[in-house]
């Protein structure tokens with residue numbers, strides 16, 4: 164199945180994370196190797212050929228560390244090992260070796276903001292006020308009357324403070340009460356966590372996705388957050404949105420931490436992409452660092468906030484491009500394990516246009532596993548819900564992240580080749596499997612999988628598409644969006660229609676250009692005079 168385009172010689176001067184495409188794998192859901200219904204590292208190893216065939220440059224693996232699973236593995240009880248249900252360190256090493264052999268880089272998730280309450284550090288910290296690790300977490304006395312030390316609210320609802328009877332103090336947790344926040348103002352914590360980075364670097368990883376990168380430093384005085392007038396991100400988070408999160412998130416001291424981390428990464432040629440939920444683009448851009456000396460890329464969740472129409476999408480792209488510091492490299496995502504799937508958010512045909520957008524904008528794309536098949540959210544029966552966020556908010560179905568975390572579909576067989584037919588997978592596979600699986604789509608030249616693969620190939624063979632400048636093109640119908648990607652000696656033009664009906668365009672930029680990929684996968688016509696008719700929800704990439 165592996166073909167040679169992964170081995171193509173590239174411009175060695177450009178770091179891989181600039182020209183490459185990242186593919187996010189939720190390890191419990193990719194491939195079960197040992198037949199217990201849970202995806203594992205050995206399963207990923209088996210599927211690396213597929214990933215190489217698809218044309219991916221790097222995989223980002225969501226947490227696979229030992230964990231009591233109070234938050235899908237984002238509650239880690241040992242930062243430097245593999246959860247026995249998912250494998251062991253030897254399998255991880257084999258994964259890195261095999262991936263590298265196929266030209267695929269490996270990015271691991273790292274969770275510096277909090278540990279599990281079952282991590283030995285927290286067990287020790289909790290044991291007494293005198294514990295040498297007491298200050299590794301954030302402990303405070305109750306306010307007079309016994310209430311929590313401040314007004315901070317968990318994104319999942321309720322106070323961020325839990326009272327610990329034994330020592331009579333509250334501890335801080337921005338997320339689940341089983342995810343106590345580490346105290347990054349303590350140098351020993353910082354050093355211990357930097358050692359975790361070093362541990363994985365020594366095992367050969369090529370980069371990190373840093374969880375909650377915008378919140379590891381809090382206000383040193385832990386002051387109350389002021390009230391807010393409304394939601395400030397892409398979703399309605401209820402009570403959480405009634406505060407301005409100025410003291411629990413986005414503290415300026417974060418920058419110092421990333422400036423100290425950067426040389427550790429650079430010494431290994433590794434990159435960091437940080438989870439930054441910041442929707443004021445100037446503040447978002449600050450995570451690159453004044454001298455581009457902090458995160459290589461703060462995740463850009465702009466497209467998750469878009470109304471899916473040409474104007475809103477273009478506005479977001481243009482604002483990101485404007486906000487970028489000089490020399491900073493952008494990145495784009497359409498979905499991840501925390502969001503409803505793109506095909507469910509906007510529909511199947513628009514999701515194909517979205518895939519073309521993702522893979523042709525200037526910046527590193529991160530593609531969520533299964534989106535290359537057009538996987539949709541899978542309904543989860545109440546008795547099978549796993550996501551703590553959903554369990555804590557039974558009245559808010561939108562809070563359930565399980566529907567976007569269901570097993571990858573490989574075949575149309577029972578359980579889709581994810582796990583043996585007689586084993587129950589950890590989350591349901593879904594009903595719409597017949598057409599949405601790798602086997603069915605691999606041989607269908609017009610499938611979403613064929614489209615994704617074709618786009619990745621065009622992106623690799625046309626340097627302007629991966630590295631060229633971005634310039635929007637004016638003079639297109641209001642429900643279309645066009646842009647040029649250009650280098651001094653090559654270019655490409657992308658035209659996307661968000662309309663339910665055909666649209667005609669005439670653009671001088673299209674003159675003598677040929678369709679290198681259409682979302683409909685059925686044309687390669689030449690536009691002699693710059694004229695093109697796009698069908699409903701059609702996008703085309705043109706190259707000379």
Ligand code: NOJ
Nearest residue numbers: 234237338374375500501
């Ligand atoms: C962001 C992760 O993407 C999400 O899945 C997790 O629940 C929180 N961080 C807490 O770690």
Ligand code: CA
Nearest residue numbers: 195197201203
């Ligand atoms: Ca397994």
